[in-house]
Amino acid sequence: MRPLVLIDVDGPLNPWAAKPKPPNYRPFDVKVGWRRKLRIWLDPEHGDQLRRLAEDVNAELAWVTTWMHRANAEIGSRIGLSALKVVEFHDEHGWKYPAVARYAYERPLVWFDDDFGLHAARRQEFVHKRRQLTTALVHVDPRTGITAQHLSEARKALSGNP
Numbered sequence: 001m002r003p004l005v006l007i008d009v010d011g012p013l014n015p016w017a018a019k020p021k022p023p024n025y026r027p028f029d030v031k032v033g034w035r036r037k038l039r040i041w042l043d044p045e046h047g048d049q050l051r052r053l054a055e056d057v058n059a060e061l062a063w064v065t066t067w068m069h070r071a072n073a074e075i076g077s078r079i080g081l082s083a084l085k086v087v088e089f090h091d092e093h094g095w096k097y098p099a100v101a102r103y104a105y106e107r108p109l110v111w112f113d114d115d116f117g118l119h120a121a122r123r124q125e126f127v128h129k130r131r132q133l134t135t136a137l138v139h140v141d142p143r144t145g146i147t148a149q150h151l152s153e154a155r156k157a158l159s160g161n162p
């Protein structure tokens, strides 16, 4: 069973709450809608760091983000990640948990997100159903984005898998 490394965009890769943004982040303006632009901040090193993590533990990287398929064009391409699969979540009950449970099925997983606190009951149910499987929910503060510490937590969680 190939493990999964699941990545949210806003928070983990785009530290929207950081003031000021850490020096390793660069601004990008993304077109949203007809005339609006959204400024996001990305660390170009994150692409390599995530790819290396996935390679070292033989995991698959995938997006779990409200950016959905736009994550490949707007985020992945800017940090040097080739196109990844997208975990789609359309039913809003239970946030991302039902979709991730289906997508991951019995695969071990690490998941970077800043919103695990949402839907506490669903979270508990998700973790409980996966209690025999590696399930590392790595909370990333949207004031810092993914740091070396988060990456090593993820590596540790997955390195025990055969």
Ligand SMILES: [Mg+2]
Residues within 6 Å of the ligand: 008, 009, 010, 011, 012, 113, 114, 115
């Ligand atoms: Mg987020």
